Amino acid sequence: MASSTSLRGAPASTRQWRVVDIVVASVIAVAVGVLFFAWSAGYSGISVLTAGFPPLAGLYSGGWLIAGVLGGLIIRKPGAAIYCEVLASVVSALIGTQWGVSVLLSGAIQGIGAELVFLLFLYRKWNLPVALLAGLGAGLALAISENILYNALWSIEFKLLYTLFASISGVVIAGLLSWLAMRGLARTGVLSAFAAGRTADV
Amino acid sequence: MSTDYLTPVLTGTTLMRANPVSKLFAAVVITLALMASIDWVSAAVVLACELALMPLLGISVRGLVRRIWPLLIAAGVGAYGTALLAEKTGAVLLDIGPFLFTEGSVAAGIAVGLRGLALALPGIFILLSTDPTDLADALAQKLHLPHRFVLGGLASLRLVGLLVEQWEMLGLARHARGIGSDGSPVARARNLLGQSFGLIVQAIRRATRLATAMEARGFGSGSRTWARESTFLPLDAVVAAVGLLVAAGAVTAAVLAGTWNFILS
Amino acid sequence: MTPANAPSPGAVHIRTRGWGWRHAGRRAFAARHLDLEIQPGERVLLLGASGAGKSTVLHGLAGLLGSQDEGEQEGELLLDGAHPAAARGRAGLVLQDPETQVVLARVGDEVAFAAENLAVPREEIWRRVGRALDDVGLGLPLDHPTTALSGGQKQRLALAAVLAMEPGLLLLDEPTANLDPDGVLEVRDAVVRVLERTGATLVVVEHRVAVWADVVDRVIVLDATGGVLADGPPATVLVQEGTRTRLAAAGVWVPGWQPAVGGTMPGSSGSGYGDGVLLSAHGLGVARTRRGPAAVEDLDLTVRAGEALGITGPNGAGKSTAALTLGGLLRPRAGRLDASPLLAGTAGSDPFRWRSAQLVRRIGTVFQEPEHQFLTATVADELAFGPRQAGTAEATRTASVAERLRLTHLLQANPFTLSGGEKRRLSVATMLATAPRVLVLDEPTFGQDAGTWAELVTLLRELVDDGVAVLSVTHDAEFIAALGGTTLHISGGAGRLVSR
Ligand SMILES: Nc1ncnc2c1ncn2[C@@H]1O[C@H](COP(=O)(O)OP(=O)(O)OP(=O)(O)O)[C@@H](O)[C@H]1O
Ligand SMILES: Nc1ncnc2c1ncn2[C@@H]1O[C@H](COP(=O)(O)OP(=O)(O)OP(=O)(O)O)[C@@H](O)[C@H]1O
Ligand SMILES: [Mg+2]
Ligand SMILES: [Mg+2]
Numbered sequence: 001m002a003s004s005t006s007l008r009g010a011p012a013s014t015r016q017w018r019v020v021d022i023v024v025a026s027v028i029a030v031a032v033g034v035l036f037f038a039w040s041a042g043y044s045g046i047s048v049l050t051a052g053f054p055p056l057a058g059l060y061s062g063g064w065l066i067a068g069v070l071g072g073l074i075i076r077k078p079g080a081a082i083y084c085e086v087l088a089s090v091v092s093a094l095i096g097t098q099w100g101v102s103v104l105l106s107g108a109i110q111g112i113g114a115e116l117v118f119l120l121f122l123y124r125k126w127n128l129p130v131a132l133l134a135g136l137g138a139g140l141a142l143a144i145s146e147n148i149l150y151n152a153l154w155s156i157e158f159k160l161l162y163t164l165f166a167s168i169s170g171v172v173i174a175g176l177l178s179w180l181a182m183r184g185l186a187r188t189g190v191l192s193a194f195a196a197g198r199t200a201d202v
Numbered sequence: 203m204s205t206d207y208l209t210p211v212l213t214g215t216t217l218m219r220a221n222p223v224s225k226l227f228a229a230v231v232i233t234l235a236l237m238a239s240i241d242w243v244s245a246a247v248v249l250a251c252e253l254a255l256m257p258l259l260g261i262s263v264r265g266l267v268r269r270i271w272p273l274l275i276a277a278g279v280g281a282y283g284t285a286l287l288a289e290k291t292g293a294v295l296l297d298i299g300p301f302l303f304t305e306g307s308v309a310a311g312i313a314v315g316l317r318g319l320a321l322a323l324p325g326i327f328i329l330l331s332t333d334p335t336d337l338a339d340a341l342a343q344k345l346h347l348p349h350r351f352v353l354g355g356l357a358s359l360r361l362v363g364l365l366v367e368q369w370e371m372l373g374l375a376r377h378a379r380g381i382g383s384d385g386s387p388v389a390r391a392r393n394l395l396g397q398s399f400g401l402i403v404q405a406i407r408r409a410t411r412l413a414t415a416m417e418a419r420g421f422g423s424g425s426r427t428w429a430r431e432s433t434f435l436p437l438d439a440v441v442a443a444v445g446l447l448v449a450a451g452a453v454t455a456a457v458l459a460g461t462w463n464f465i466l467s
Numbered sequence: 468m469t470p471a472n473a474p475s476p477g478a479v480h481i482r483t484r485g486w487g488w489r490h491a492g493r494r495a496f497a498a499r500h501l502d503l504e505i506q507p508g509e510r511v512l513l514l515g516a517s518g519a520g521k522s523t524v525l526h527g528l529a530g531l532l533g534s535q536d537e538g539e540q541e542g543e544l545l546l547d548g549a550h551p552a553a554a555r556g557r558a559g560l561v562l563q564d565p566e567t568q569v570v571l572a573r574v575g576d577e578v579a580f581a582a583e584n585l586a587v588p589r590e591e592i593w594r595r596v597g598r599a600l601d602d603v604g605l606g607l608p609l610d611h612p613t614t615a616l617s618g619g620q621k622q623r624l625a626l627a628a629v630l631a632m633e634p635g636l637l638l639l640d641e642p643t644a645n646l647d648p649d650g651v652l653e654v655r656d657a658v659v660r661v662l663e664r665t666g667a668t669l670v671v672v673e674h675r676v677a678v679w680a681d682v683v684d685r686v687i688v689l690d691a692t693g694g695v696l697a698d699g700p701p702a703t704v705l706v707q708e709g710t711r712t713r714l715a716a717a718g719v720w721v722p723g724w725q726p727a728v729g730g731t732m733p734g735s736s737g738s739g740y741g742d743g744v745l746l747s748a749h750g751l752g753v754a755r756t757r758r759g760p761a762a763v764e765d766l767d768l769t770v771r772a773g774e775a776l777g778i779t780g781p782n783g784a785g786k787s788t789a790a791l792t793l794g795g796l797l798r799p800r801a802g803r804l805d806a807s808p809l810l811a812g813t814a815g816s817d818p819f820r821w822r823s824a825q826l827v828r829r830i831g832t833v834f835q836e837p838e839h840q841f842l843t844a845t846v847a848d849e850l851a852f853g854p855r856q857a858g859t860a861e862a863t864r865t866a867s868v869a870e871r872l873r874l875t876h877l878l879q880a881n882p883f884t885l886s887g888g889e890k891r892r893l894s895v896a897t898m899l900a901t902a903p904r905v906l907v908l909d910e911p912t913f914g915q916d917a918g919t920w921a922e923l924v925t926l927l928r929e930l931v932d933d934g935v936a937v938l939s940v941t942h943d944a945e946f947i948a949a950l951g952g953t954t955l956h957i958s959g960g961a962g963r964l965v966s967r
Contacts, residue, residue, distance in 0.1 A: 019422040020413035026358035027409035054283035093325045154287045189881035374796045378832045380856030382823030415568035418560040419581035429579035429592045
């Protein structure tokens with residue numbers, strides 16, 4: 001009985017996912033997944049613009065990395081970044097993007113990129129530098145996988161440029177924006193069930 | 203983007219009876235075969251098979267194009283980008299300043315374009331023929347993914363279906379409180395941003411509330427049973443076999459044609 | 468089947484010793500000093516002023532409170548001698564808001580969900596689903612989508628979903644708020660039927676005592692400051708003169724007693740606004756969506772300054788849709804809605820085309836779902852928001868509205884953490900603060916105790932006396948009567964005007 005009491009009783013192991021963690025992580029992921037869909041549709045337009053110099057499209061790629069970084073920052077549980085990024089990509093695949101089922105793989109890889117950074121700080125630190133680093137991690141993961149899976153026929157210097165642009169985009173769009181979004185959400189009081197909502201200095 | 207993207211109408215009657223896991227299996231096998239190589243033969247074979255299977259979806263060509271036009275553009279652009287950036291081999295086809303296209307680079311571009319389309323379609327197949335609840339049942343019962351996550355994901359999927367309605371309500375409420383969508387373009391943009399943020403806040407709020415409601419009904423710990431059994435039918439063997447056949451056919455054709463081009467090589 | 472319903476072996480026994488709970492971020496305890504013992508099979512009606520902690524107690528009984536970062540607990544609360552979280556599945560709770568507790572997409576799956584979580588075998592689940600749906604009178608196919616349900620149907624669904632757990636303790640939080648009068652009795656009878664069969668323990672929270680008084684064995688009244696105000700059989704607590712006055716003073720709706728309302732009955736003083744027409748509708752058709760079916764058609768109506776109009780009708784008749792249209796928020800499907808120059812001033816005559824800043828000064832609309840309208844992070848900001856937007860920052864008026872609607876002690880709280888009744892009062896207060904000429908209120912009195920109800924009526928009477936037109940959608944006949952206005956009855960299609 002003691003064990004079941006601790007389910008809701010004691011401060012519960014902070015590593016374990018509560019139901020509210022799962023549902024809120026899912027909602028964030030699904031909402032960002034819808035955003036992915038719009039972002040992917042926008043990509044069709046952007047890529048027309050960057051057609052003169054396709055590696056520039058890397059600058060746009062940060063949008064696909066938000067789910068992992070944001071989910072990780074809010075939920076603060078091991079696996080949150082991967083879970084959110086994968087679920088978001090599933091949703092966008094279900095709605096229909098140009099990458100179909102293969103986004104599952106991309107999602108997992110990008111999620112791992114962000115997750116590794118959070119793991120590096122042992123799931124203890126959640127400040128701006130960590131958020132930016134997580135964005136960078138996700139950006140690098142994205143660049144490497146994209147270069148192998150889709151840009152394979154580009155020559156090497158273009159691949160390197162793509163990696164650079166994707167990293168910048170990851171830091172700014174996924175890292176900075178997610179951090180700002182987390183802070184904004186905390187300020188509304190909606191994250192009161194999460195450490196993110198209590199420790200943010202608002 | 204409209205409601206029907208979020209709550210799609212299911213159309214594929216035959217495919218709908220198949221277990222989502224078998225459809226997923228077929229899609230993954232085909233996708234893996236496609237991803238393994240960038241060449242026009244394997245992509246064309248898969249694409250041709252997919253188009254041949256299209257009638258299973260019971261959707262008109264026009265209906266399909268309306269749904270996937272962004273994918274068509276993306277495929278075209280991907281093809282062009284590759285033609286521009288790939289190694290310039292073979293005879294020169296076009297040379298205007300920095301824009302140099304050769305036989306080799308154009309062939310690579312065509313391969314990337316075809317591959318892009320072929321990659322996108324399995325997702326559409328699954329979308330049009332799979333009920334999310336069935337998918338969750340199958341993932342938890344057949345693939346034994348953790349049920350808390352599968353059901354949490356399913357519940358949130360439903361919440362997002364309600365977002366469109368909530369978006370409209372939120373717009374009305376903001377108008378009533380005096381911050382509607384009128385004024386200069388800047389004011390409009392700010393309002394749109396504020397409303398989007400409000401929507402996310404509401405979605406999280408609802409999710410928190412929903413988690414409580416789920417716990418109030420005993421969700422979250424211990425084992426659970428399933429009211430609806432996810433089963434495999436003979437049809438599922440067919441679906442899986444077709445997936446394998448298409449994938450194997452594509453690889454074989456590419457190898458025989460000598461175009462096979464493994465991405466890690 | 469004995470009328471005194473012998474407790475079934477599954478019925479839950481409740482004991483609390485000095486139990487209390489303080490929500491994180493609040494200084495005051497939501498509930499405190501509770502020493503209760505409830506026998507298996509007992510049926511308890513839990514009363515108390517709005518904000519007294521009724522919902523908190525139900526959450527505690529359902530095992531939904533407990534982790535340290537959600538708040539602080541004192542004393543102990545035991546179900547059958549065990550911690551509620553350990554007695555998983557023994558208690559089934561229907562939350563205050565049916566809208567947000569739908570989990571799945573199909574009616575059948577939704578009802579089966581709880582039974583699945585309790586690892587009930589498959590055949591047994593479907594047997595329970597069928598019976599639970601029968602019990603609550605929800606005769607829908609199992610694959611009916613849960614989005615396409617009216618408010619009343621959702622309330623029944625939430626009840627069925629909990630009944631399928633076959634809980635030994637049934638916890639209901641205002642299960643009939645927002646239902647039309649027929650629906651209230653139907654849902655109550657459904658609960659009684661189930662209790663008769665299962666013998667489960669019942670704790671139900673409801674402000675309107677009369678509905679449940681005849682079917683419960685015991686009434687417990689929570690004191691807002693902690694402890695219990697009264698505890699005993701309804702025949703004693705609700706009838707004895709001593710307790711009756713004590714309860715009435717605490718704002719409990721005692722049957723057969725009407726809270727004293729201040730102000731003058733509108734219309735009786737002949738306030739002399741004469742022909743001051745503000746809004747007029749001609750052949751108005753209203754609909755939620757641009758293409759879907761119209762909810763109400765052919766509505767003819769004039770709204771005059773200093774007039775109170777009540778809009779009634781069954782669930783799903785289209786009252787809220789009509790209210791939103793009259794509030795200038797939805798585009799009329801057919802016919803026209805005109806604002807007279809008296810109301811419109813410099814703006815055009817079509818309220819739907821007004822800009823937000825113009826609208827907020829002229830027509831104030833309170834939505835049925837209070838949370839839809841909250842925009843800020845504290846109650847104080849929320850109250851100040853409207854006047855600032857309208858450019859009429861009147862701090863004294865705002866403060867007095869907050870004071871009279873008993874929100875002053877909550878000024879720093881987040882609007883979304885308020886109790887059900889407090890949320891309702893805040894959403895009404897935000898609209899009163901902007902002082903519009905026309906007020907459209909959708910269910911302004913749900914979840915209110917007698918004290919705040921009377922204060923609200925008094926406030927509105929004063930506004931009407933000052934020449935404000937008040938349109939209220941409500942199932943609360945006493946409220947319409949107290950405002951002394953005309954009634955518009957909407958049912959299935961056309962509106963019918965019932966004069967007073
Ligand atoms: N999640 C929460 N966080 C902080 N405070 C809360 C929370 N929920 C409730 N409260 C506060 O606790 C007190 C008791 O709330 P509770 O919901 O139990 O009241 P109630 O008796 O059910 O009222 P009502 O009749 O209005 O529903 C209120 O002052 C409320 O503002
Ligand atoms: N957001 C919505 N989108 C589409 N249809 C809706 C929406 N809300 C309600 N409806 C439908 O419009 C009709 C009228 O609903 P409305 O909310 O106006 O009823 P009501 O009279 O206010 O009911 P209640 O007493 O339950 O509040 C109903 O049939 C309802 O199912
Ligand atoms: Mg309550
Ligand atoms: Mg309504």
